[in-house]
Amino acid sequence: MSTKKKVRVATTSLAGCFGCHMSFLDIDEAIVGLIEHVEFSRSPINDIKHCDPDCDIGLIEGGLCNAENVHVLKEFRESCKIIIAVGACAINGGVPAMRNHYTLKECLEEAYLDGIGVENPMIPNDVELPLLLSKVHPIHEVVHVDYYLPGCPPPAEAFLKVLTDLLEGKEPSLPKEILHYD
Amino acid sequence: MSEQMRRVAIDPVTRVEGHGKITLLQDADNRVHEARLHIVEFRGFEKFIQGRPYWEVPTFVQRLCGICPVSHHLAAAKAVDQLVGVEELTPSSLKLRQLLHFGQTLQSHALHFFHLSSPDLLFGFGSDVAKRNIIGVIEAHPETAVKGVKLRKYGQQVIAAISGKRVHGSAAVPGGMNKSLTKEERNVLLADIKDIIAWSEEAVSLNEQIHMAHPENHAFGKLNTNFLGMIGPKGELELYHGGLRARAPDGSTLFDQFDYRGYQDIIREEVRSWSYMKFPYLTSLGKEKGWYRVGPLARVNNCDSISTPLAEAARKRFKAFAHGSFVQDTLAYHWARMIEMLYCAEAIELLLNDEDISGSDLVVTGEKRSEGIGVIEAPRGTLFHHYKIDEEGMIKKANLIVSTTSNNQAMNESVRSVADQYIDGNEITEGLLNHLEVAVRAYDPCLSCATHALGKMPLQVELIDANGGLVDRLTKGSNGNIERSL
């Protein structure tokens, strides 16, 4: 085994469905080989809560729907040399951005006031609940993004190819077979 | 609130999907007076689905949750079947949907145990935070971890064979399915099924052993609750289609074989100001007493039998543990989950050997209707999808009760119970905090589904006195170390 310093990868899910993370895990047993070269910093799959200041790669799933998402994204940008927008939601807002056709008020009222079988109708409002953004935004509107990995979700092979390219110091590129937008 | 009360917050709960935080209110003697799990994000699906054509729904509701997209796909598809006036699918379509659902449940259960929860159960709740994750399990128990990874992989392969993709494929269409499986596809899956069944059995044994070897786990977050779930016509475990059964803690039946299309008569959902996740309860019992649990623990307790032999044998051992009455141990969720995974593995083998899944009669048509209600047992519990459409086929009204929402009160109660047992009178440590998270994790909550959004925040605990003064602050650093910043 080489003693070369491992590449530090951080991942997060903002306003996404976790499907991009699932697709990353779909590399299956290849994870055993990957962790010889890569170590994980902050990620939902472990209990590391903050990015190390010297992360190499940050994978961001999901767009921005509340103030916390923005906060987390900024932490990633400050900590990671390379930021990759992973999947349709991070790249253009995706399904969560469909709420942008309505006002936030309309969405909240539908769920908590006019919903079927709702008891004690009211809009949740508590200091513990973070501020919702009036619209859902893709992440490049807030921070500089280095690479975009398309798909909903991107296939597992695409994650592996991009990471392998970066580990080898190459400019990442995806062959047609694993470049998907669906 | 009395003057001595102070607030303790854990933000966020991790190794679960989605974004939630826990707050506690303690008095001067550290007695816990209130424990809350807050779900802090909101997506607005019920609104933005309005005006969209009904046939889009199954492919796009799955984007609410990437861990169990198939559950949403199928619950919506069942509602859409009714919208197009179809009561019964062809045998081929029914079996393909069941196969898809078993693949989904198998992968989700494997993911939850091996990738998310096994670190707590194998290393201990207060173990080294740097190792307390799947990578740590791969390093310490490579054989177990790799089997877990392959179990999940297999479930994903079943999904991909039927729906074209592992995550967010397309399979169900109004009144049926869009394709069946070829002989080759079946043979590829059949080649590995014996291993999958054997490894699932090992996972059941592992969980049995862990539960038996740790008597302190029995009382951990334990509650005495009602159970709700779907049931087959003979009272057997059923995940795809059946009636609803609810039982009280003493084993008495509240209702049985209930047609789920009448769910509005038996369940209401209370809104509380401090969470975006609602609090459902059984109407007949009222808000105070009517809350219930769903998911593996509820289902394995609630059913009278399991139709496959190995899982049935495992169920009997499970029942014997509680001397025939309900197993109410919250941590037995893991054990029940593995019994279900074994059931799925066995059921997959049966279906792969059934000629119907290669049939070509896939779609039934009927008379359009204006309302459809689809219910399924998702990995995490009973999942309700309800849609109303206008004459053009556009959605007018949507209502979802996702599985995790049904466990909202129970997760809150378990957190409170663990807080009472472990936090009361003690100085807070990282290990103790993880105990609260372990209680929530047992339910395999999908806070993403529950709120239709996700996010993650650093873990920090603050003690604040009655006047709002910061008494103590502990922060879990990026290396997992706990720092006291006061």
Ligand code: SF4
């Ligand atoms: S891009 Fe698709 S898979 Fe990824 S988070 Fe968004 S909806 Fe989920």
